[in-house]
Amino acid sequence: MQLYVASWLGANEFYSYMTDFSKNIVNQRFGLIYDELTKSNKIKGKSDLADKLETYNHVINNVLKGDRSLTVKQINLLVEHFDINANFVFGCSEQLYNSDSDEIPTHSLAEKIIQGRNNITLVPDKASAGYALAVDSKEYLEQFKRFSVPGLEGPLLAFEISGDSMLPHITNGDLVICEALERNQMPRDNGVYVVVTDTVVTKRIRRIKDSDSNQVVGLELLSDNEVYRPYQVDLEEIRQILKVKARLTAHGLA
Structure with missing residues:
Protein backbone atom coordinates (compact mmCIF):
# COMPACT_ATOMS: atom_id res chain seq x y z
CA MET A 1 0.00 0.00 0.00
CA GLN A 2 1.35 3.40 -0.94
CA LEU A 3 0.96 6.06 1.75
CA TYR A 4 0.42 9.79 1.60
CA VAL A 5 1.69 11.97 4.43
CA ALA A 6 -0.62 14.63 5.84
CA SER A 7 0.32 16.49 9.02
CA TRP A 8 -2.68 17.90 10.84
CA LEU A 9 -5.25 17.61 13.63
CA GLY A 10 -4.30 19.55 16.71
CA ALA A 11 -7.39 20.92 18.50
CA ASN A 12 -8.35 24.04 16.56
CA GLU A 13 -5.19 23.82 14.46
CA PHE A 14 -6.78 21.42 11.96
CA TYR A 15 -8.70 23.87 9.81
CA SER A 16 -6.00 26.55 9.80
CA TYR A 17 -3.28 24.06 8.91
CA MET A 18 -5.27 22.48 6.14
CA THR A 19 -5.67 25.88 4.49
CA ASP A 20 -2.01 26.97 4.82
CA PHE A 21 0.71 24.57 3.72
CA SER A 22 3.14 27.39 2.92
CA LYS A 23 5.24 26.63 6.03
CA ASN A 24 5.56 22.98 5.07
CA ILE A 25 9.17 22.27 4.08
CA VAL A 26 8.00 20.00 1.24
CA ASN A 27 5.97 22.83 -0.28
CA GLN A 28 8.86 25.27 0.10
CA ARG A 29 11.26 22.87 -1.61
CA PHE A 30 8.68 22.11 -4.31
CA GLY A 31 8.67 25.81 -5.20
CA LEU A 32 12.46 25.73 -5.58
CA ILE A 33 12.27 22.54 -7.64
CA TYR A 34 9.60 24.03 -9.90
CA ASP A 35 11.76 27.13 -10.51
CA GLU A 36 14.80 24.98 -11.29
CA LEU A 37 12.92 22.66 -13.66
CA THR A 38 11.48 25.68 -15.46
CA LYS A 39 14.83 27.49 -15.79
CA SER A 40 16.58 24.35 -17.03
CA ASN A 41 13.78 23.73 -19.58
CA LYS A 42 13.02 20.32 -18.11
CA ILE A 43 9.36 21.30 -18.01
CA LYS A 44 7.37 23.70 -20.18
CA GLY A 45 5.19 24.96 -17.34
CA LYS A 46 2.66 23.90 -14.71
CA SER A 47 0.56 21.86 -17.11
CA ASP A 48 3.59 19.87 -18.23
CA LEU A 49 4.59 19.19 -14.61
CA ALA A 50 1.01 18.26 -13.72
CA ASP A 51 1.03 15.70 -16.52
CA LYS A 52 4.29 14.19 -15.23
CA LEU A 53 2.87 13.96 -11.70
CA GLU A 54 -0.41 12.48 -12.97
CA THR A 55 -2.49 15.32 -11.59
CA TYR A 56 -4.08 18.58 -12.72
CA ASN A 57 -2.82 22.09 -13.40
CA HIS A 58 -4.87 23.58 -10.55
CA VAL A 59 -3.30 21.09 -8.12
CA ILE A 60 0.20 22.34 -8.99
CA ASN A 61 -1.05 25.92 -8.62
CA ASN A 62 -2.51 25.16 -5.19
CA VAL A 63 0.69 23.47 -3.98
CA LEU A 64 2.82 26.40 -5.12
CA LYS A 65 0.41 28.81 -3.38
CA GLY A 66 0.49 26.80 -0.16
CA ASP A 67 -3.17 25.79 -0.30
CA ARG A 68 -2.46 22.06 -0.30
CA SER A 69 0.43 19.63 -0.10
CA LEU A 70 1.83 17.01 -2.45
CA THR A 71 0.80 13.40 -2.01
CA VAL A 72 3.48 10.76 -1.60
CA LYS A 73 2.61 9.41 -5.06
CA GLN A 74 3.29 12.85 -6.56
CA ILE A 75 6.59 13.13 -4.66
CA ASN A 76 7.59 9.66 -5.89
CA LEU A 77 6.82 10.67 -9.50
CA LEU A 78 8.74 13.93 -9.06
CA VAL A 79 11.77 12.02 -7.78
CA GLU A 80 11.60 9.38 -10.51
CA HIS A 81 10.93 11.62 -13.52
CA PHE A 82 13.54 14.30 -12.76
CA ASP A 83 16.15 12.41 -10.68
CA ILE A 84 15.37 14.69 -7.71
CA ASN A 85 17.08 13.90 -4.41
CA ALA A 86 14.27 12.92 -1.99
CA ASN A 87 16.34 14.20 0.93
CA PHE A 88 16.26 17.64 -0.70
CA VAL A 89 12.45 17.47 -0.90
CA PHE A 90 12.25 16.89 2.87
CA GLY A 91 14.84 19.53 3.75
CA CYS A 92 17.48 16.99 4.79
CA SER A 93 19.96 17.91 2.03
CA GLU A 94 20.89 20.88 -0.15
CA GLN A 95 21.69 18.58 -3.07
CA LEU A 96 18.79 18.89 -5.52
CA TYR A 97 19.65 16.12 -7.98
CA ASN A 98 20.75 12.56 -7.25
CA SER A 99 23.15 12.78 -10.19
CA ASP A 100 25.17 15.46 -8.36
CA SER A 101 26.50 12.80 -5.99
CA ASP A 102 28.35 9.52 -6.12
CA GLU A 103 25.73 8.04 -3.83
CA ILE A 104 23.46 5.30 -5.24
CA PRO A 105 20.07 6.94 -5.84
CA THR A 106 17.14 5.63 -3.83
CA HIS A 107 13.90 6.42 -5.58
CA SER A 108 11.53 4.73 -3.13
CA LEU A 109 9.96 7.20 -0.72
CA ALA A 110 9.02 4.30 1.55
CA GLU A 111 12.73 3.48 1.85
CA LYS A 112 13.50 7.12 2.67
CA ILE A 113 10.97 7.02 5.50
CA ILE A 114 12.13 3.65 6.87
CA GLN A 115 15.79 4.73 6.87
CA GLY A 116 15.09 7.48 9.42
CA ARG A 117 15.43 7.45 13.20
CA ASN A 118 12.61 4.91 13.64
CA ASN A 119 11.06 6.96 16.43
Missing part, protein backbone atom coordinates in the same frame (compact mmCIF):
# COMPACT_ATOMS: atom_id res chain seq x y z
CA ILE A 120 7.45 5.94 15.65
CA THR A 121 6.09 2.63 16.93
CA LEU A 122 3.29 1.14 14.84
CA VAL A 123 0.43 -0.48 16.77
CA PRO A 124 -1.67 -2.39 14.19
CA ASP A 125 -5.44 -2.57 14.57
CA LYS A 126 -5.36 -6.23 15.64
CA ALA A 127 -3.04 -5.32 18.54
CA SER A 128 -5.02 -2.34 19.85
CA ALA A 129 -6.92 -4.40 22.43
CA GLY A 130 -3.63 -5.70 23.79
CA TYR A 131 -2.22 -2.17 23.87
CA ALA A 132 -5.15 -1.05 26.06
CA LEU A 133 -4.13 -3.66 28.63
CA ALA A 134 -0.38 -3.00 28.41
CA VAL A 135 -0.35 0.75 27.92
CA ASP A 136 2.61 1.29 30.27
CA SER A 137 4.62 -1.71 29.12
CA LYS A 138 7.74 -0.87 27.10
CA GLU A 139 8.31 -4.59 26.62
CA TYR A 140 4.94 -4.91 24.90
CA LEU A 141 5.80 -2.17 22.40
CA GLU A 142 9.16 -3.73 21.53
CA GLN A 143 7.43 -6.39 19.41
CA PHE A 144 6.11 -3.83 16.92
CA LYS A 145 7.73 -2.32 13.85
CA ARG A 146 9.17 1.17 13.95
CA PHE A 147 9.51 3.83 11.27
CA SER A 148 10.05 7.55 10.89
CA VAL A 149 8.48 10.43 8.99
CA PRO A 150 10.45 13.62 8.20
CA GLY A 151 9.36 16.46 10.47
CA LEU A 152 7.89 14.26 13.21
CA GLU A 153 10.30 14.10 16.11
CA GLY A 154 10.39 12.41 19.51
CA PRO A 155 8.86 9.14 20.74
CA LEU A 156 5.55 8.67 18.93
CA LEU A 157 2.95 5.96 18.42
CA ALA A 158 1.01 5.19 15.25
CA PHE A 159 -2.37 3.45 15.39
CA GLU A 160 -4.09 1.77 12.45
CA ILE A 161 -7.64 3.05 11.99
CA SER A 162 -10.49 0.60 11.52
CA GLY A 163 -13.96 1.83 10.58
CA ASP A 164 -15.55 5.01 9.27
CA SER A 165 -16.49 6.91 12.45
CA MET A 166 -14.08 9.77 11.71
CA LEU A 167 -14.94 10.26 8.05
CA PRO A 168 -14.28 12.42 6.13
CA HIS A 169 -11.11 13.44 7.96
CA ILE A 170 -9.78 9.98 8.84
CA THR A 171 -10.39 6.96 6.62
CA ASN A 172 -10.46 3.24 7.28
CA GLY A 173 -6.89 1.95 6.97
CA ASP A 174 -5.23 5.28 7.78
CA LEU A 175 -2.49 5.53 10.38
CA VAL A 176 -2.72 8.29 12.99
CA ILE A 177 0.60 9.34 14.51
CA CYS A 178 0.27 10.40 18.13
CA GLU A 179 2.11 11.85 21.09
CA ALA A 180 1.08 10.69 24.56
CA LEU A 181 -0.09 13.37 26.99
CA GLU A 182 1.34 13.53 30.49
CA ARG A 183 -0.86 12.08 33.23
CA ASN A 184 -1.90 15.51 34.51
CA GLN A 185 -2.25 17.06 31.06
CA MET A 186 -5.79 17.68 29.82
CA PRO A 187 -6.73 17.54 26.13
CA ARG A 188 -8.22 20.58 24.43
CA ASP A 189 -11.82 20.78 23.30
CA ASN A 190 -12.41 19.95 19.63
CA GLY A 191 -9.01 18.31 19.28
CA VAL A 192 -8.62 14.82 17.82
CA TYR A 193 -7.09 12.31 20.21
CA VAL A 194 -6.60 8.61 20.69
CA VAL A 195 -8.34 7.72 23.95
CA VAL A 196 -7.36 4.46 25.65
CA THR A 197 -9.81 2.86 28.08
CA ASP A 198 -10.45 -0.87 27.77
CA THR A 199 -10.45 -0.11 24.04
CA VAL A 200 -8.48 2.23 21.76
CA VAL A 201 -10.54 4.81 19.86
CA THR A 202 -9.76 7.90 17.82
CA LYS A 203 -12.26 10.68 18.49
CA ARG A 204 -12.77 14.40 18.67
CA ILE A 205 -13.21 15.31 22.33
CA ARG A 206 -15.08 17.72 24.54
CA ARG A 207 -14.25 18.04 28.23
CA ILE A 208 -17.02 17.43 30.76
CA LYS A 209 -16.80 19.62 33.88
CA ASP A 210 -18.46 19.29 37.24
CA SER A 211 -21.01 22.08 37.62
CA ASP A 212 -19.97 22.85 41.20
CA SER A 213 -16.17 22.55 41.15
CA ASN A 214 -15.63 23.30 37.45
CA GLN A 215 -13.15 20.40 37.43
CA VAL A 216 -12.91 18.08 34.44
CA VAL A 217 -14.56 14.79 35.38
CA GLY A 218 -14.77 13.09 32.00
CA LEU A 219 -14.66 13.38 28.24
CA GLU A 220 -17.35 13.36 25.59
CA LEU A 221 -16.10 11.44 22.56
CA LEU A 222 -17.45 12.65 19.24
CA SER A 223 -17.21 11.13 15.78
CA ASP A 224 -16.80 13.34 12.70
CA ASN A 225 -19.18 10.97 10.94
CA GLU A 226 -22.61 12.13 12.13
CA VAL A 227 -24.00 8.60 11.85
CA TYR A 228 -22.28 7.81 15.16
CA ARG A 229 -23.60 9.31 18.38
CA PRO A 230 -21.31 10.93 20.99
CA TYR A 231 -20.71 9.08 24.25
CA GLN A 232 -19.03 9.88 27.54
CA VAL A 233 -16.21 8.29 29.54
CA ASP A 234 -15.20 9.13 33.12
CA LEU A 235 -11.62 10.15 33.83
CA GLU A 236 -11.22 7.05 36.01
CA GLU A 237 -11.83 4.88 32.94
CA ILE A 238 -9.09 6.54 30.87
CA ARG A 239 -5.69 4.85 30.85
CA GLN A 240 -4.01 7.14 28.33
CA ILE A 241 -4.73 10.05 26.01
CA LEU A 242 -2.63 10.68 22.91
CA LYS A 243 -2.77 13.77 20.73
CA VAL A 244 -3.04 13.06 17.02
CA LYS A 245 -0.23 14.97 15.29
CA ALA A 246 -0.45 13.55 11.77
CA ARG A 247 -1.99 10.87 9.64
CA LEU A 248 -0.69 8.60 6.91
CA THR A 249 -3.33 7.80 4.32
CA ALA A 250 -3.69 5.91 1.07
CA HIS A 251 -6.12 8.58 -0.12
CA GLY A 252 -5.00 11.90 -1.63
CA LEU A 253 -6.20 15.23 -0.23
CA ALA A 254 -9.48 16.45 -1.68
